[in-house]
Amino acid sequence: MGPEVGGFEQEFADYHHSRYCVGVGSGTDALILAMRAIDIGAGDEVITVSHTAVATVSAVVATGATPVLIDIESAYYTIDPNLIEATITKKTKAIIPVHLYGQPCDMDAIMWIASKHGLRVIEDCAQAHGAVYKGRKVGSTGDIGCFSFYPTKNLGAIGDGGAVITNNKEIYERITRLRQYGWDDNRVNQEPSAVSRLDEVQAAILRVKLHYLDVDNNKRIEAAALYNKALVSKEWELPVVRSDCNHVYHLYVVKLDDRDKIMYKLSMANIDAGIHYQYPAHLHSGIMRKALVPKKLEATEKVVRQILSLPIYPEVDVASVLKAIEDLE
Numbered sequence: 001m002g003p004e005v006g007g008f009e010q011e012f013a014d015y016h017h018s019r020y021c022v023g024v025g026s027g028t029d030a031l032i033l034a035m036r037a038i039d040i041g042a043g044d045e046v047i048t049v050s051h052t053a054v055a056t057v058s059a060v061v062a063t064g065a066t067p068v069l070i071d072i073e074s075a076y077y078t079i080d081p082n083l084i085e086a087t088i089t090k091k092t093k094a095i096i097p098v099h100l101y102g103q104p105c106d107m108d109a110i111m112w113i114a115s116k117h118g119l120r121v122i123e124d125c126a127q128a129h130g131a132v133y134k135g136r137k138v139g140s141t142g143d144i145g146c147f148s149f150y151p152t153k154n155l156g157a158i159g160d161g162g163a164v165i166t167n168n169k170e171i172y173e174r175i176t177r178l179r180q181y182g183w184d185d186n187r188v189n190q191e192p193s194a195v196s197r198l199d200e201v202q203a204a205i206l207r208v209k210l211h212y213l214d215v216d217n218n219k220r221i222e223a224a225a226l227y228n229k230a231l232v233s234k235e236w237e238l239p240v241v242r243s244d245c246n247h248v249y250h251l252y253v254v255k256l257d258d259r260d261k262i263m264y265k266l267s268m269a270n271i272d273a274g275i276h277y278q279y280p281a282h283l284h285s286g287i288m289r290k291a292l293v294p295k296k297l298e299a300t301e302k303v304v305r306q307i308l309s310l311p312i313y314p315e316v317d318v319a320s321v322l323k324a325i326e327d328l329e
Contacts, residue, residue, distance in 0.1 A: 001180070004203040009163070011210055016137045016145070018165040020172035023198030024179050027126040027148020030162040031059035031096070033196065034122045034144040037174040040065050040093050047087055048096035048124075049079045050280040050293070051300045056098055056124050057281040057291060065093070067291040069282050074299040075240045077101055077253065077307075081109035085117075087294050094120040099128035099138045101276070102154070102220075102248035103241070107133050107141045114142075122146060129155040130217045132246035139165050149206055154220070154250050155213050157202040219314040220249040226318045227252055227310060231325070237306075251276055255306040262328065263308055269324040274309045 005023050013021035024030050040046060042064035048056060050069040060067040070083045077100045084095060095114055097105035105123075114121045121142030125131075129147060131138045139145020149161035164175050177183060182193035224247075228238055237255035241247045253276065256262060266273045280300050281287050311321055 001197055002200045004200045004207060005198050008198070008203040008207045008210070011207060012147075012163055013165060015210060015213075016140045016165050018140050018145070019167045020165065020169070022164045022172060022175045022179060023203060024162045024164060024175075025196035025198065026160045027124075027146060027150065027162040028055045028059050028062075029179075029196040030146035030148070030164045031056065031122065031124065032062050033175050033178050034146050034164055034171075035060070035063045035065065035094065036178055036193075037171045038094065038120050038143070043091060044093040045089060045091040045292070046094045046096060047084060047092060049098055049100075049300070050282040050291075050297055051077060051277065051303065052098045052100060052124070052281060053126065053277065054279075054281050054284055054287065055126075056096060057287050060096070061287065061290045066091070067281075067287070068092070069291050069293050069297065071295070071297045071299045072303070073106075074303055076103050076105075076242055077303065078103055078105040079110070080299070081106050081113060083295070084110070084113050088113075088117055088119070092117070092119060094122055096122045096124055097142070098124040098126075099131055101239075101253050102128050102131055102250040103239075104128065104131050104133035104138050104245045104247070106242065107138075111141060120144070126150075126153065127250040128248060129153060129250075130213050130246075131248045133242075134244045140167075143168060144171060149202065154217060154248055155206065155209055157205050157209075159199065159202055161198050161202040161206065162196075163198065216314040217248040220312055221247070223312050223314075223316050223318050224249045224252050227312075227322070230318075230322045249312050251309045252312040253307050253309050255303060256308060257306065259306055259308050265328050266324055269327065271321055271324045272311060275304075275307060276309050278304055280304055 009021040126148035182191040
């Protein structure tokens with residue numbers, strides 16, 4: 001809670017053209033505190049997806065609210081706006097679109113639905129630092145944007161960390177209290193809360209790395225372009241970028257029918273491909289008991305059997321990965 005945290009909060013807010021930023025202990029805490037700040041709790045429902053890191057859905061459960069899980073647009077792996085309205089009830093308080101793999105969600109459609117029904121929008125940006133939707137950085141369109149700075153992220157610290165951005169002063173002040181015992185500026189408790197502070201050392205590291213975020217994202221985009229060019233002739237479904245958007249490739253995800261066989265062969269060539277995510281949130285036993293799934297998630301359950309994440313990061317040696325893929329044939 002020293003000058004490095006304060007400096008990072010200002011710089012991260014400025015980067016997003018947002019009025020406020022609050023540093024917190026993790027991306028999961030960012031989601032939980034965002035929901036608490038708008039009084040989401042027991043008896044409320046929050047619409048999101050099952051195809052995400054389980055932390056997204058666990059955060060909803062942690063508030064006492066019920067996650068309502070809907071399907072994705074299979075081409076983009078993000079929430080299908082066409083399915084949102086059918087799941088809205090009197091208990092619905094918010095929508096959490098997840099900008100998965102670095103791909104922005106269809107925010108215009110989501111915001112239109114939210115405005116029509118008086119719902120809040122909390123953007124999960126844990127995998128999309130610096131991604132752009134129609135000229136705006138993700139996290140700055142909804143009511144609240146939530147970020148993780150876990151070391152593997154596009155903007156990563158050397159330990160846990162997170163942040164919330166918003167243009168709403170009331171939400172900002174509430175989250176500022178909630179991250180530290182519910183204290184006001186005089187350390188007088190105003191409401192019950194735990195503690196979730198961004199560490200001063202992590203903030204100092206993030207301040208330096210923020211200057212290189214766009215440069216590193218461009219390196220990811222260049223690596224993805226090399227993959228696209230080399231793999232276009234294969235019978236694999238390559239990533240599709242949403243129109244008027246900037247995908248920042250936290251992950252480079254392809255779809256293929258013999259996924260497990262290819263992944264095993266790549267591992268034998270010391271290429272560490274992965275699956276993100278093999279188990280949808282609604283199939284985790286702890287979530288099953290808490291979530292509502294109004295309709296079968298056909299797209300989600302199909303893609304999890306096909307997706308494979310090829311190595312991607314700013315310094316990735318694409319040529320080595322491609323050679324290993326060629327040697328499989």
